[in-house]
Amino acid sequence: MRPLSPVKSPAARTEQIILFRVSGQIFAISSASVQEVRGVDSLSAVAKEISHPDLHKVKQYVRRGEYLVYVVNAALHFGLPTVPPALVFVLRRTRTALLIDGIEKMTSMSRLQALPQAFCHEERVWYRGLTALDQSVVPVVKPDGFLTPEELFILDASLSRKADAQEKLEADAQEKLDTLAQENGAEDDGAENISDTSLTQ
């Protein structure tokens, strides 16, 4: 009779996460959601300005391929005091890049608890849930929770209006130039006529 082989308990499923800092507060994000981590300086070289009175958290955008990616200041998004950010996360499968203070560490979580239902405002959009790590509780952010579809629509529309306004400005300027050129042309013709007249006299 063969001895019973020891029963192997199935390995606990874990998820790799990045713990990051924003104004002294620690958050977690799935590392699979972060496409790229860059320094703020490298971003500012390619970023363009944008401003909308209702979306102070977005001040820049970058073009990546055919998409516009909006740069969200995480401190302003969460209503935390702002400090100059050092890093930017470009988030996968979203049109968001996130300004943060720094990375704390990479670790893994084995359990994600749904956000208790007592939390019933925007935080339900912000967080996937909460996880307990080293006797502490860390909120796990939703990558697509930084900009809602409505906010993206507003930002896209704002840029579209800006582009229209720019186009109109350029068209007006061109029209003025054309008019001026026409007027100058007419004056030149007149001058030639006068000269011609004076010559004949």
Place this chain on the structure above:
Amino acid sequence: MTLATATDLQSFVLLRLGDRRFAVTANQIAELVAPSRIFRFPHHTAEVEGVILRRGRIVPVCDVAEKLIGNKVKSRRFYLIAQRSYGAQTEWVALPVSGDCELINTEMTLPSDTDAPHISGWLSHGGDVIEVLNIAALTPGPTEIPIATAPLAQQEARP
């Protein structure tokens, strides 16, 4: 004791908030624990202070004293962990209390139409008339407050 009286008796936990006492039906109470570290993170639900870790669960802390006695409890002796129902689901919520809690068996008088929604009945105990609390009406939940995205959604964006 007659059979009729015995069936009318219910168990309640009496809790203290400042100078006042309130009651919660005992079957809604999970446990009474000493105050532990509150973990705070950004959110917009003013009634929730943060969360505590209890037996591997993450439990929101809801200070109901402001609604009931007009100010927050200054000294917290315990967290009364109650079960709060959200439709078919129940979740734990931790209510800070400022004094000892007591388990009593007594009859409850049903509330009248004019009573506030947080009152699910009345008890008479030790010469006091005590409100029996409706935890669902006192603590926040998704049905009470909609997610505040309306102002942005209502904006018109032109192409």
